[in-house]
Amino acid sequence: MRYCPQCGHAVNMTTPPGDNRVRAVCPSCDFIDYDNPRVITGTIPLYKGKLLLCRRNIEPRLGFWTLPAGFMENQETTSEGALRETLEESGSVAICKQAFSMISIPHINQIHLFYIAELERDDFHATEESSEVALFDLKDIPWDELAFSSVTKTLTLFIEDHKNGTYGFHEDTIHLNNAYDLNQ
Amino acid sequence: MRYCPQCGHAVNMTTPPGDNRVRAVCPSCDFIDYDNPRVITGTIPLYKGKLLLCRRNIEPRLGFWTLPAGFMENQETTSEGALRETLEESGSVAICKQAFSMISIPHINQIHLFYIAELERDDFHATEESSEVALFDLKDIPWDELAFSSVTKTLTLFIEDHKNGTYGFHEDTIHLNNAYDLNQ
Numbered sequence: 001m002r003y004c005p006q007c008g009h010a011v012n013m014t015t016p017p018g019d020n021r022v023r024a025v026c027p028s029c030d031f032i033d034y035d036n037p038r039v040i041t042g043t044i045p046l047y048k049g050k051l052l053l054c055r056r057n058i059e060p061r062l063g064f065w066t067l068p069a070g071f072m073e074n075q076e077t078t079s080e081g082a083l084r085e086t087l088e089e090s091g092s093v094a095i096c097k098q099a100f101s102m103i104s105i106p107h108i109n110q111i112h113l114f115y116i117a118e119l120e121r122d123d124f125h126a127t128e129e130s131s132e133v134a135l136f137d138l139k140d141i142p143w144d145e146l147a148f149s150s151v152t153k154t155l156t157l158f159i160e161d162h163k164n165g166t167y168g169f170h171e172d173t174i175h176l177n178n179a180y181d182l183n184q
Numbered sequence: 185m186r187y188c189p190q191c192g193h194a195v196n197m198t199t200p201p202g203d204n205r206v207r208a209v210c211p212s213c214d215f216i217d218y219d220n221p222r223v224i225t226g227t228i229p230l231y232k233g234k235l236l237l238c239r240r241n242i243e244p245r246l247g248f249w250t251l252p253a254g255f256m257e258n259q260e261t262t263s264e265g266a267l268r269e270t271l272e273e274s275g276s277v278a279i280c281k282q283a284f285s286m287i288s289i290p291h292i293n294q295i296h297l298f299y300i301a302e303l304e305r306d307d308f309h310a311t312e313e314s315s316e317v318a319l320f321d322l323k324d325i326p327w328d329e330l331a332f333s334s335v336t337k338t339l340t341l342f343i344e345d346h347k348n349g350t351y352g353f354h355e356d357t358i359h360l361n362n363a364y365d366l367n368q
Contacts, residue, residue, distance in 0.1 A: 003192035005185040005217070010192070018312070021257065033189070036222045037256050039295065072221050073205065077288035077357050078295060099286065099355050104261035111223065111262060128202070169353035171283050173261050
């Protein structure tokens with residue numbers, strides 16, 4: 001940030017009084033820019049025991065397979081965002097069953113959150129964001145063609161829980177050099 | 185947002201190509217402002233079965249009791265943020281045991297996340313943000329003097345789980361007229 005979004009004046013990078021972090025501060029109108037982590041929310045969409053994946057039609061990771069997910073928007077809940085992204089990326093209507101994974105990725109200021117979800121019908125299709133949408137047997141997940149490390153981690157945990165017959169809530173962290181950025 | 189934070193030009197409120205939401209867009213440098221929900225992260229701090237609460241020394245809800253919590257910052261994980269806030273607000277060093285509650289509050293674009301945590305020592309004190317910090321027996325929680333509905337909801341769930349002897353992960357939503365805004 002170089003200019004104040006409220007008044008257009010050039011900002012200073014400084015630690016505001018009572019704070020302990022450097023922020024962009026406007027010397028004209030006292031606006032302070034708080035830049036905080038963003039939440040990516042998505043689903044592990046299941047239909048009759050099969051897993052829905054989307055082949056990315058956009059960068060980054062064009063052509064790789066992913067779980068439907070994207071930036072949570074204002075005025076929605078985490079699960080509403082997950083279902084919106086599932087519809088936008090795969091054309092499918094799903095229902096969230098439970099929160100499954102929450103992965104902090106601090107070097108890109110993101111949290112990735114995935115829900116176990118069930119499709120109401122086997123009704124899905126390619127979209128602007130997905131060149132292909134398909135159901136996979138759990139034994140046929142294309143591990144070498146997954147788009148993001150948070151997806152690989154989430155599906156690895158999901159398969160472990162599936163084998164154990166019970167699904168928990170999992171928290172994890174992905175550090176630098178072990179992640180791809182899901183740009184907006 | 186009225187001015188572009190990148191170039192200082194006045195922005196337009198419009199739906200960018202390929203998007204379906206109105207955003208602030210700069211006609212000069214094509215900057216798009218994505219304003220997303222923020223995460224408040226905090227703890228349910230326990231010491232020998234007692235609960236640590238902080239009496240707020242700042243607005244909003246000055247004088248009311250709260251769990252230590254605050255806005256997650258860039259470059260940290262959700263649990264690191266929870267422990268940082270616990271230290272800042274109560275002077276205590278804690279360890280996160282498990283994620284306990286995740287509460288979406290869509291009308292204020294926030295997610296409140298609380299961890300069950302344990303204090304390493306009974307070492308805590310008033311801080312700039314807390315006029316008083318104290319341990320409470322679980323039967324003596326000051327329910328009528330709690331600062332925020334997400335705190336009341338989280339502690340209600342915690343007491344239920346405590347009675348059952350097992351602690352789960354709980355997701356919930358707080359809607360308009362049922363919440364107080366935790367301003368930054």
